[in-house]
Amino acid sequence: MVTRCGGKTLPPLLRYPSVDELGLRAAALVDRRPRDARLRRVGTSRAGLPLRLLSVGHGSRQVLVVAGPHANEPVGGATVLRLAERALADPRLCDGADVTWNLLLCLDPDGSRRNEGWLSGPYTLGHHFRNFFRPGFMEQPEWLPDGAAGAALPETRALLALQDELRPFFQCSLHGVDVGGGFVELTRDLPGMAPRLAQIATRFDIPLELAPYDTLYWPTLGPAVYRIPPPRRGDLAAAITEAAVESTWFHPHPYGTVTAVVEAPMWGVAAVQDPSAPADTEDALRAVTRTLRRDTVLLQELLARIRPCLGTAGDVDRLLAPVDDYVLVCPGIADSWDPDTGPGTDADGAARPLPPLATSGLTALRISARRIALRTAGLLHQLVTATGQDPYGATADLDRLIDAWCADYHDGHGARWIPVARQAEYQTRVVLAAFDLARHRGPVPGPAARPLGMPATRAEVPFE
Incomplete structure (x- = not known):
């Protein structure tokens, strides 16, 4: 229109x-x-x-x-x-x-x-x-x-x-x-x-x-x-x-x-909707976790090379915050998926094994592991570009990683725009x-309405 x-x-x-x-x-x-x-x-x-x-x-x-x-x-x-x-x-x-x-x-x-x-x-x-x-x-x-x-x-x-x-x-x-x-x-x-x-x-x-x-x-x-x-x-x-x-x-x-x-x-x-059983789930998970750990080490090394050259400008801090988040969570994610390190734990410390995974689930994990690495590499690339300081040649390494990992999405997973x-x-x-x-859903019973602008407390929320 x-x-x-x-x-x-x-x-x-x-x-x-x-x-x-x-x-x-x-x-x-x-x-x-x-x-x-x-x-x-x-x-x-x-x-x-x-x-x-x-x-x-x-x-x-x-x-x-x-x-x-x-x-x-x-x-x-x-x-x-x-x-x-x-x-x-x-x-x-x-x-x-x-x-x-x-x-x-x-x-x-x-x-x-x-x-x-x-x-x-x-x-x-x-x-x-x-x-x-x-x-x-x-x-x-x-x-x-x-x-x-x-x-x-x-x-x-x-x-x-x-x-x-x-x-x-x-x-x-x-x-x-x-x-x-x-x-x-x-x-x-x-x-x-x-x-x-x-x-x-x-x-x-x-x-x-x-x-x-x-x-x-x-x-x-x-x-x-x-x-x-x-x-x-x-x-x-x-x-x-x-x-x-x-x-x-x-x-x-x-x-x-x-x-x-x-x-x-x-x-x-397409494979994210494939309900078929994988040939060997544990081997597939080991491959995913190996890749995630390897990629994390590469990114940690690049971050260590780049960080001293970045300064403390506000824009740098905003780009670094998600990088630090991603690097923080990657080791724990790999451990929680690895069949050889035992099940992950929830926020209360209770053991929580992975649910049964079809091809769709394994594909989602592969995509997610690659996503974290690509996002981190992309943000690092922007940090180097924005500062104009690259005494250790990190830009070329980041370009190589981004190109290879994008090719994996395109060629390895058949990602289509x-x-x-x-x-x-x-x-x-x-x-x-x-x-x-x-x-068309009927009204849901709940507590008496609270005054406008008042936040809900945890106890007030009637979870079904």
Whole structure:
């Protein structure tokens, strides 16, 4: 659809939108339909960028959709614009359902700006990872490592306030998988989600992950649909690798909210949906863990060479934070997967063996191990490039590793690029399917509503 703003024609969105373009296109939509759409500022980022909420419809029941919670996952921006157009075009989604759609255009605009080096293409793995940015765990606005009351980031506080203001019956967090397949995570069951997801994925030729690394220990509600476990406190490594920590996904749970986390892949890998039994699971796991340990040692050596030349500028610190996170967790991940070192442990220290793994699960582990290494190498490459200091020749080594590891994704896993328009349409239809199931779901009993702006305590949350 062609959009006009201030007399200018905006072309159809075929690439990932930048933060500025998201605001421009949302404003154009409001100009076109001022009675049905509103745009307001609901917060400010750490760098002073506005957090904008696009609301469509006038219903009493609220839907909240959050785009851009992870800075390196830009598909959600394209998706919220599509959702706004659909809601304006189809009365059954707004007035007919007594619903208002509240679309947060980008939760982390600061981090998203740092990814704009690859957003417009070319869409190659090497270009992506050399320009990739994702902040360290403590700077990711959906996580609540100190609980809602201790939320430090202004982006997080803005989202929490919005959740308490709206009390949505349905909330959706839009995420992207760099390499792999699509899947959905839910805080409450939505019976019928799995077949709808399968139908949409088949129509758009999107592989579905039958055993994503994120959900390795989580309950399965159906193929590629997973139940997010109740949050619990854990150490940093557990939080980074499992995401089963306190988060904005569960914050509105006392209101009866159903939260859906919808993951859409950039590069698809067919084997993530292969249910066949592997020839030798233990040998395959040994190979994965050997590779991860070897790659970690290489990266640690490169980091030791690079760090003394970096200085202490703020930009350096932001790039180093995720590098240090990744290097921290890699040894523990390898130990937890290695059949010769015994099962891993949960945050309480209890033994937790790996679940049975089909080819899909082993593929997901291989992809995840390679992902950690590639992200680390890409960030190190940016650090060296940004400082212009490379007395030890690290750039050539990093280029060699990035090229080899991207080739492994492309040649070893058959990773294939999925056009942005198809990613966004797939994610849009999954959101609408989950919304349809959630709006026909009966009310969920919960505690008495707390005053607006008051955080939920752990004891208040009625986990099912």
